[in-house]
Amino acid sequence: MPFVTRQYVPSPTRRQVLRSAGLAAVATGAATLAFQPAQAADPMFAHGVASGDPYADSVVLWTRVNPSPEAAPGSGLGPAATVNWEVASDPDFSRIVSKGSVKTGPERDHTVKVVAGRLQPGTPYWYRFTFGRAVSAVGRTKTAPAAGAQVERLRFGVVSCANYQAGYFSSYRHLAQRGDLDAVLHLGDYLYEYAPGEYQARDVVVRPHDPAVEMTTLSHYRRRHAQYKTDPNMQALHSAAPFIVTWDDHEAANDAWSGGAENHTEGAEGLWAARRAAANQAYAEWMPVRYQPGGPLYRRLDFGSLASLSMLDLRSYRSEQAANGLDPAVDSPDRTITGDAQMDWLLGNLTSGGPQWKLVGNPVMIAPVRVPSTLSLAEVAGVQKLMGGTTIDGVPYNVDQWDGYEADRSRVIRHLRDQGVKDTVFLTGDIHSGWACDIPADPLTYPTTGDSVAAELVCTSVTSDNLDDIMNTPPRTSSLAVEAAIRTANPHVKYLDFDSHGYSVLDVTPAGVRMDWYVLADRTARASAATLSTSFRVGAGTGKAVPATGGAL
Template sequence: MLRTGSLAAVGGAALTGPAVAAGAEQPFRHGVASGDPLPDSVLLWTRLTPSADATPGSGRGVESVVRWEMARDAGFRRIAARGRVPTGPGRDHTVKADVTGLEPDTWYYFRFSWRGATSPVGRTRTAPTAGSAVRSLRFGVVSCSNWQAGHFAAYRHLAERGDLDLVIHLGDYLYEYGAGSGVPRRHDPPVEMTTLEHYRRRHAQYKTDPSLQALHAAAPFAVTWDDHESANDAWAGGAENHTEPDEGTWADRRAASQQAYAEWMPVRYEPGGTLYRRLTFGSLAELSMLDLRSYRSEQVAHPFDGGIHDGERTITGREQLDWLTSGLTTATAQWKLVGNSVMISPVQFPSTLTTREFGAITELVGPVEGVPYNVDQWDGYTSDRAAVLRALRDHGVSGTVFLTGDIHSGWAAELPADPLTYPLSGDAVATELVCTSVTSDNLDDYLNVRPRTLSLVVEAAIKLANPHVKYLDFDSHGFSVLDVTPEQVRMDWFRLADRADPASAAEVTASYRVPAGTGGLERAPRSMDGIVPRYEAATEHARADARSRALARQEER
């Protein structure tokens, strides 16, 4: 029997709240979304604005009940499930419905309604049955979307493809900073967010972006947070961008950020629970989404600090590390994908770079201070990294690919079990594919130079010092598309022409693949458009919708 999860359907309870007058503003003005697809369920999300005063973060507005329904066709003639969910100011009028009892590997359409008003229609997809044969998967991969740095044309391009099974957002979905000057668009609230009201308002602002709304309506998301969802360089007990007592206690600020995240994101997470989780796509792939902020030890002050090798310090927390390594070593799926918010690849920053170049890299990746490591990444927690790579090597695990964000640049790197002796020590045990930023500043922005000029010198120096790094692009803003098949995992990196232009064009800049049975990377042959949209799949969905509408008309006659 179809039912909803933790926010259970409320049966025949009457809808409450003021009626929506004809011509009134859409009460579902923050769009619709879905996430965390399982073979028999998917999470649906929206936000209701029941009255003009019930603005995000205000704490105002009446308790209400929202209807939802799912269908196999865009015309909602073949209803698969329906229910009701209560909401109110206690959860900022956000709505989550965890719909179960669905068919695996199936596209569904969904919408919400309240007092005669209907939300935009969203499309989502359940995962294939565990262990079933899957021929291909296609994922959008994004990270670092700063509202103030530009428009979200990257999301628009992904939404327009019509061929994504899932969008993987690897963190920095929003930024905590106050309103800047001379920026394409300013943050709301205009102050740095530190309270629950602030975090709710900022989430709401981001979800007014039409390109982000379009992408959320086009495919389900799997999300994790990085630091800017709370504060820069966050760790379990504080953050670089948090000052006590002026900004209150870190415990209160972190709780506020996590509550707003749970309310406003299409994710199976509630405050006090765990964000890390695993999604399975038949026998082809498993996706482990990590949380690398909630349990980590404080970052060391500088890379010369021996604490980076201290086995008592952790980036994952012990329970999550055990969960990750046991999941990787016992997985039955061919490809083990890891949603990883900060780079796991070791990176040596060469001493040949100038002071200006080091300064720009420091702005980009953190306090490297002209020395080898970025201590906010796994480089600052080498014991945890070694444990993961040893587990892969000792158990002979193949097909592990880390998908990473955070660093505002595109990378493709091999992960050797012993980075110090690579490549003499043998093949890599895993690979890492890093997407660039949607809008957040890159190296050319910090250097204030034209793209693909001075950055080329920096990239060449870093690749020379790090032979496991096969691809590096410090300048581009955009998105990535990941193709997963039994033969390979392939990523295409797409670059926006102009992040300040919501209508910006995009072009593919690089394509790399991991052939099955190896831990190595190689350039992938590509067309001018990189991974070509599967328009035939979108066309088949349209044909199926047309057939279902025709059948419904026949039944009516």
């Protein structure tokens, strides 16, 4: 499904597009946006607009057009359509800098994805689409700084694990209101595969999935993507800043690996290869990402001299998960979570040359974690359900994360240690909880004589259940003892919140990287408030996470 662009006939008049966006009253070149729900000006563009993967000279633009009543998402029906797009340096589109047209049709679910090029580095732009007289919402995006350019600050929203059935996406609304983000990092589980009643908020379906079955076919995946992109808060955030995404498992099926998934039954649900191909095709169609089926999703983006960002794919190439933490396969050098090519690529990115900060978009935790045997049976059961663990007595508790692939993790840690690589920070999702961790060169000697080679900052879930939900207890009650026990058993774990839902904001400067965790008052409330919970900082050259004060203004 290649991107097809060409020059097109004159663009719509200014009258046709004024106030058509959810973004309104934006001063040219200003950093701040006046937020409104980003609703398309015409039902032809009911799924909003989005941008992603900002380079210094280009960005991906996305939308979906509905050219006829039968052309519903996942239907495979409807006529071919040619959609026009344009990019401007001002929100009124008086200065068009790039434009073109792209053909779409039922073969790609009438989605539109184009790489808009010939842009200036480190610059905000506005974009829109038209089909006949129909005009889309207006989106705002921003290119990355030029290679080697001195950059004083980057600011990213960081999110993961957004289950439509478990609540409302208030986290996206709060991030969209900020107006100061260079990009949004979505670290996986952008959507969930389950049918209504299979996974929700403390067993309450807040809003049911469409289609009302578990996703297994291309039509299912397309319809689910379409449903998520009708959420007004998701549309608002997509239209406010470019996304940089990777997948985890639920974009296809729970605990996926290269040859299958925990939540897939061969025969009853068809071949895994066919299901994964369907999931990947829908992802390529519906996400603003530089990915096409058959190619790699892992990729690197650079932001001047300040930071590189390596986005990992930890599902497509991994070996099957070990049976449990006592399985000898955990340590086997024949098993991998990255695959050989991706590992070589990652280690090449983690060198002392190039941009100062080596940020890694990491779908599952890399810091080692041991769960103590002092927990009660109820606490053990809750942690097992949350983390997908099997054995929890002083051994790896989650064989689905890097704990289950010791050889690959050791290779990364040895590389960082032996090459003297500084300023590496792993940014992680998946685990429905907030963490700040050092990554010890040797957990057995840390912190007495051991050193930390990097830090890991983990964002919590947008809506998906965490420990208090599983144990059916009030937030910040029963989980406190569990958190304290885990921190005691793992001195490199500096912060742990097993209960909160929300989002994070990441500030990157030459002096340090800081993450601020914001928590929702109630994920099941449409207008939930959010408050700053805590902040941790990784100082330049330290490789260690320490408490910080304040939050990104």
